[in-house]
Amino acid sequence: MPEQVGTIRIVDVHHHVGVLSLSEVRGTKVEPFADLSSRLALMDEHGIAQACLFPANSYPQAQGILDTQRQNDYIAEYRARRPDRFPAACAVVEPLHGEAAVREVRRVFEELGVNGLVFHHRFQGGPINAANMYPILDAARGYHRPIFVHVIAESQLESPWRLEELADAYPDVTFVALDAFSSPSQSQWMSYIATKHANIYFETGAMTSVGNRLAMFLARHGSDRLIYGSDCYMTPRGYAVPHPKNELLALGLARDDLERIFWRNAYRVLGLDTGGNER
Ligand SMILES: [Zn+2]
Numbered sequence: 001m002p003e004q005v006g007t008i009r010i011v012d013v014h015h016h017v018g019v020l021s022l023s024e025v026r027g028t029k030v031e032p033f034a035d036l037s038s039r040l041a042l043m044d045e046h047g048i049a050q051a052c053l054f055p056a057n058s059y060p061q062a063q064g065i066l067d068t069q070r071q072n073d074y075i076a077e078y079r080a081r082r083p084d085r086f087p088a089a090c091a092v093v094e095p096l097h098g099e100a101a102v103r104e105v106r107r108v109f110e111e112l113g114v115n116g117l118v119f120h121h122r123f124q125g126g127p128i129n130a131a132n133m134y135p136i137l138d139a140a141r142g143y144h145r146p147i148f149v150h151v152i153a154e155s156q157l158e159s160p161w162r163l164e165e166l167a168d169a170y171p172d173v174t175f176v177a178l179d180a181f182s183s184p185s186q187s188q189w190m191s192y193i194a195t196k197h198a199n200i201y202f203e204t205g206a207m208t209s210v211g212n213r214l215a216m217f218l219a220r221h222g223s224d225r226l227i228y229g230s231d232c233y234m235t236p237r238g239y240a241v242p243h244p245k246n247e248l249l250a251l252g253l254a255r256d257d258l259e260r261i262f263w264r265n266a267y268r269v270l271g272l273d274t275g276g277n278e279r
Pocket of ligand 1: 150178231
């Protein structure tokens with residue numbers, strides 16, 4: 001491993017908070033913030049300086065929009081607990097909530113100051129490009145914040161062509177495809193999509209390294225639109241090691257490329273201060 005890698009700031013843009021419920025996991029009561037110290041310990045253990053927080057996307061919703069608001073209040077408060085380690089957090093809105101979801105878009109940006117929105121459609125009752133997504137994006141586009149969309153390979157609701165439709169409909173909006181390289185075939189698909197949609201970034205959560213597709217993506221497109229993330233859950237812990245980080249560090253990339261992938265691209269997309277040096 002090159003000597004200079006140890007000095008590169010590593011930001012994980014894909015950390016979920018909660019299990020899908022703040023109250024209960026497999027019968028076990030989970031208190032808010034219970035995973036904060038273990039999350040920081042995991043980050044320290046693997047040299048992760050900072051993380052961008054997402055709510056878990058399939059929380060109980062018996063109270064509808066009130067449950068969503070609780071998720072979003074919580075993620076903002078979690079970020080506020082350690083802004084040095086969590087400089088960014090994104091909110092969830094539910095497409096099935098209709099007008100209430102549109103109002104929540106305004107609330108999370110104007111009152112909570114979140115850095116973006118995150119969707120995981122296979123937990124949200126419809127596909128990425130459902131008609132009920134459009135009013136949400138109509139409301140969100142004016143805030144100029146990124147829209148993170150899971151496209152995990154195993155979900156047809158999250159099939160990447162559906163994200164392409166949104167990217168075409170909203171060329172002024174920045175989208176981040178989460179879990180973009182989650183199968184060998186899908187990794188090739190991402191490389192093709194990157195040629196068609198300048199407003200889509202690509203994130204490394206749940207990636208497979210089989211076929212060396214990440215290196216091939218970088219050879220074709222450079223490092224300007226690749227963002228490091230690990231798809232981290234802490235309750236229960238979702239993996240033993242953040243594999244995409246190890247894979248990226250082992251590819252023999254130049255320092256500039258690593259800087260962009262590990263934090264500069266994320267900072268730029270999230271609207272964070274890069275210290276005046278964009279490259
Ligand atoms: Zn995720």
